[in-house]
Amino acid sequence: MLNTLPVLEFKSSTFFAPILILFNNDLIAVEDALRAKIDLAPEFFRDSPLIIDLRELNRQQHDIDFNQLILILRKVGFFPVGIRGGNEQQNKQAHTLSIPVDTVREQGASIIIGETQKTEINPQVSPQPVTPAVKTPANPAPVPPVIPASTLITQPIRSGQRVYATGDLIIMSQVSAGAEIMAEGNIHVYNTLRGRALAGVHGNTSARIFCFDLQAELISIAGDYKTSEDLNKQTYHGPVQIYLQDHALIIKEIT
Amino acid sequence: MARIIVVTSGKGGVGKTTTSAAIAMGLAKRGHKTAVIDFDVGLRNLDLILGCERRVVYDFINVINGEASLNQALIRDKNCNMLYILPASQTRDKDALTQEGVGKVLEELARDFQYVVCDSPAGIEKGANLALYFADDAFVVTNPEISSVRDSDRMLGILSSKSRRAERGEEPIKEYLLLTRYDSDRVKLGEMLSLNDVQEILSLQLLGIIPESKSVLTASNAGIPVILDEKSEAGQAYADVVARYLGEDRPHRFIDGKQGFLRRLFGGKK
Ligand SMILES: Nc1ncnc2c1ncn2[C@@H]1O[C@H](COP(=O)(O)OP(=O)(O)O)[C@@H](O)[C@H]1O
Ligand SMILES: [Mg+2]
Numbered sequence: 001m002l003n004t005l006p007v008l009e010f011k012s013s014t015f016f017a018p019i020l021i022l023f024n025n026d027l028i029a030v031e032d033a034l035r036a037k038i039d040l041a042p043e044f045f046r047d048s049p050l051i052i053d054l055r056e057l058n059r060q061q062h063d064i065d066f067n068q069l070i071l072i073l074r075k076v077g078f079f080p081v082g083i084r085g086g087n088e089q090q091n092k093q094a095h096t097l098s099i100p101v102d103t104v105r106e107q108g109a110s111i112i113i114g115e116t117q118k119t120e121i122n123p124q125v126s127p128q129p130v131t132p133a134v135k136t137p138a139n140p141a142p143v144p145p146v147i148p149a150s151t152l153i154t155q156p157i158r159s160g161q162r163v164y165a166t167g168d169l170i171i172m173s174q175v176s177a178g179a180e181i182m183a184e185g186n187i188h189v190y191n192t193l194r195g196r197a198l199a200g201v202h203g204n205t206s207a208r209i210f211c212f213d214l215q216a217e218l219i220s221i222a223g224d225y226k227t228s229e230d231l232n233k234q235t236y237h238g239p240v241q242i243y244l245q246d247h248a249l250i251i252k253e254i255t
Numbered sequence: 256m257a258r259i260i261v262v263t264s265g266k267g268g269v270g271k272t273t274t275s276a277a278i279a280m281g282l283a284k285r286g287h288k289t290a291v292i293d294f295d296v297g298l299r300n301l302d303l304i305l306g307c308e309r310r311v312v313y314d315f316i317n318v319i320n321g322e323a324s325l326n327q328a329l330i331r332d333k334n335c336n337m338l339y340i341l342p343a344s345q346t347r348d349k350d351a352l353t354q355e356g357v358g359k360v361l362e363e364l365a366r367d368f369q370y371v372v373c374d375s376p377a378g379i380e381k382g383a384n385l386a387l388y389f390a391d392d393a394f395v396v397t398n399p400e401i402s403s404v405r406d407s408d409r410m411l412g413i414l415s416s417k418s419r420r421a422e423r424g425e426e427p428i429k430e431y432l433l434l435t436r437y438d439s440d441r442v443k444l445g446e447m448l449s450l451n452d453v454q455e456i457l458s459l460q461l462l463g464i465i466p467e468s469k470s471v472l473t474a475s476n477a478g479i480p481v482i483l484d485e486k487s488e489a490g491q492a493y494a495d496v497v498a499r500y501l502g503e504d505r506p507h508r509f510i511d512g513k514q515g516f517l518r519r520l521f522g523g524k525k
Contacts, residue, residue, distance in 0.1 A: 155427075156458065158412030159405060160379075174458065176408045194456075 017049040017081060018223075020073075021201075025062040031072050038076060041247070050078040051102070055085030066093040150185070157181060157195065169199075177217060186210070198225075200244075209242040214251070224249055257290075257365040260372045261390035261428075263414070265406030267377030269398045270435035273471055274493070275374035276304045277482040278394070281497030283338035284482075287369040290329065292360075293343035294386040295376040296352060302342040305332060306478020314344040319356030325363050334483060339368075352385050361389050379406075379413060388419050392429045392500075395459065398436045399448040404456050407432075411457070432459035433496065438467040439511050450510055463496035465489050466509040 024030060038045045050073060057064055066086075073080050083094045084102035091101045150168035157163055157171065159178030169183035172190050179195035181187060187199045189211040200207030200222040207221050214236050217228045221244045231251075239254040262275045272295070279291035292315060293301035302308040307330045313323035318341070325341075332338035341360075344351070364371050375386035387393060393414050397407040414428050415421055421428075434453060441447040450464065470487030474480065482497070484490040488509055495505045 155415060156411070158415065159408040161412040161416065176412075176456065178405065178409065179412070192455075 017051050019051045019053050019084075020078075021053040021055075022057050022064065022069075025057055025064040027065060027068055027072060030069070031076065034072070034076050046077055048078055049081040051082040051084060052080055053085050054083065054087075054090060058085060058087050058090075064090075066090045067097070070097055070099070151183075159195070183207070196220075199242075205244050207244075210239065210254070212239050214240050214242075219249065219251075221249060226251075257368045257371045258392060259361060259365070259390050260370060260392045260394060261375055261387040262372060262394045262396060263375040263383060263387055263410050264396040264403070265377070265379055265383070265410040266398070266403045269396050269403055270465065270471075271377075271396050272300045272304055272374050273475065273481065274394060274396050274433060274435065274465070275372050276301060276480040277490075277493040278497055278500070279370070279372040280305075280332070280335060280338055280480040281482045281493060282370045282372075282501075283332070283335045285497065285501065286337060288337050288339075288367070289370040289372065290339045290341060290364050290368045291372040291374060292341040292364075293374050294352070294382055295374065296343050296347060296349045296382060297345065298376065299343045299345040301374050302330070302340060303478065304475045305340055305480060307333065307340055307342075308478075311342045314342045314347075315360070316344040316347045316351045318360055319351065319353065325360065334479070349382055352382060354385060354388060357385050358389060379409060383410075384413065384417060387414055387428075388417070390414075390418060390428050391420075392431065394431050394433050394462065395457075396433045396435055397453060397457070399434060399438075399442060399450075399453055401448065404448065404453055408457060411459075430459055431462040431500070432457060433462050433465065435465040436467045437464045437509065439509070461507065462499055463492055464507060464509050465492045465496075 022030065052069070052073070054064065070080055080099055082100045082102050083090065086094060086101065094101050150170055151163075151165035152170045152172070153163065154172045156173040157175045157179040159176045162180040163169065163171075163182065165183040165185070167183070168185040168188070169181060170188045170190075171181065174191045175181055175189055175193045175195045175197070177194040180198070181189075181195065182198045182201050184200065184202045184204060184207075186207050187197050187209045189197070189209075191211075192213040192215060193211040194215045194217065196218040197209050197211070197216055198218075198220040199209045203222050205222040209219055209221065214231065216231060219226055219231070219242055221242065224244055224247055226249050234251075236251070236253055240251055241254055242249055242251050244250070260278070262271045262278070264271050275291055279289050283289040291301065291305075293299060294315075295301070296316065302311055310330050313328035315328070317323040318325050318328045329339040329341055332340060361371060373386045373390065376382040395407050395410060397403050411430060414430060418428050420426065432453070434450060437450075438447060442449045450461070454461070466488045468487055468489035470484050471481050471489050474484050474487075474490075481487060481490045482493040485494070492509050495508070498505050
């Protein structure tokens with residue numbers, strides 16, 4: 001007889017996972033840095049899924065032993081679930097290890113638009129050594145600060161677009177849901193922010209996000225983040241600023 | 256030099272082909288020599304809507320491959336001698352469309368025509384990207400529902416970054432919103448997004464609202480672009496769109512069902 005109960009169902013949904021951006025191919029340094037980071041918030045990182053972002057490494061043409069990297073990540077307690085920005089060989093290795101390769105973002109979406117183009121397309125901006133998001137103790141010498149220019153964008157940032165600024169990022173138009181804006185410094189959005197905004201992406205904990213109308217999918221400062229699920233619990237009327245205090249994101253209306 | 260218009264959306268079934276046929280006919284009827292190209296390789300709908308499917312001998316890909324000249328492939332419309340159709344191939348696979356090939360065909364068309372309308376396939380892949388690559392103007396066709404608005408937003412991102420104008424750092428493509436299949440009763444019931452809802456997300460210059468209308472299906476079954484049905488609201492709305500695109504100032508209508516009704520009562524077409 002006909003069985004009327006469906007056996008399964010597919011649903012489309014988004015799944016939240018932190019992204020590990022590597023700036024250094026020294027795996028010992030990476031492991032040390034990971035352990036140091038995990039020690040700060042062991043609960044948060046335990047058994048966490050993780051996406052590995054190799055764009056920066058590949059941009060600097062630093063090769064990495066991908067299999068070894070996965071072993072280390074698993075050893076310290078992560079579940080690597082994806083790779084993006086990998087080169088052909090790394091994507092192949094990922095495939096062999098059953099780790100999905102994020103290609104959609106690569107072809108359709110890693111777009112840097114507007115006035116950023118000039119600074120971002122040629123990646124010689126500031127030949128800063130490797131450090132940031134994961135702090136590598138192997139690199140303790142402070143780099144003389146390069147004062148990065150701020151980036152001004154006047155056109156809307158649409159779904160699927162990404163903008164990266166080495167300094168502050170100032171956006172006069174809306175940022176759509178599905179768009180991602182990132183800055184090593186502060187982010188200002190003089191309009192509605194519906195997408196993802198990540199300030200202080202190289203670990204600057206004093207970076208702030210300012211926006212006229214906060215409806216973001218995600219906000220993050222120096223890696224500490226809140227998703228729309230957390231954000232939706234409260235509505236803000238008017239402009240807000242977001243800053244970091246003891247690893248907690250504070251959202252305050254600007255009055 | 257022709258102005259190249261892409262009719263695009265991201266999502267399928269929103270009314271791109273209906274719109275392409277209507278505005279191409281509208282421009283041609285106003286005396287502008289216009290070509291309309293079907294980029295939807297494999298599906299081939301445009302020739303049906305324009306009622307010339309039985310006259311298709313050669314297609315877009317034949318021209319790209321050098322198997323036919325442009326003149327051999329272009330079909331002159333039966334209702335308007337200023338309108339020509341370049342049909343899509345139903346048999347070839349999509350890879351036959353190449354940027355170089357499309358560029359060459361458009362360049363040749365641009366010499367002889369005033370407007371070239373590119374009917375984009377759905378999706379955000381190669382076919383859609385090629386349809387918009389050479390565009391000067393984009394008609395972003397959107398239905399008042401969230402998934403369509405999202406896809407349009409995505410398409411706008413591609414328009415502003417992946418077009419030839421963007422790559423060359425030229426003046427960006429002019430983007431216009433065309434809200435189609437607008438059913439004001441369902442908007443009032445909250446079943447569909449309102450114009451304001453859509454504009455809050457997209458903030459684009461509104462070229463027109465095309466109401467949901469049975470006349471669209473009737474027209475396409477008859478192989479006559481709906482813009483030629485001057486009694487229908489959809490036909491009038493498309494005529495307004497063409498007029499606005501050409502720089503005329505026309506108030507928006509069909510936003511509200513009642514308004515349309517009153518207008519009809521007072522013979523207010525025009
Ligand atoms: N304004 C409208 N009112 C009613 N039906 C419409 C309207 N616009 C389009 N349609 C119908 O929607 C379907 C899809 O239209 P089409 O133009 O082929 O969309 P697309 O090219 O975007 O896939 C067709 O059946 C068409 O008749
Ligand atoms: Mg179509």
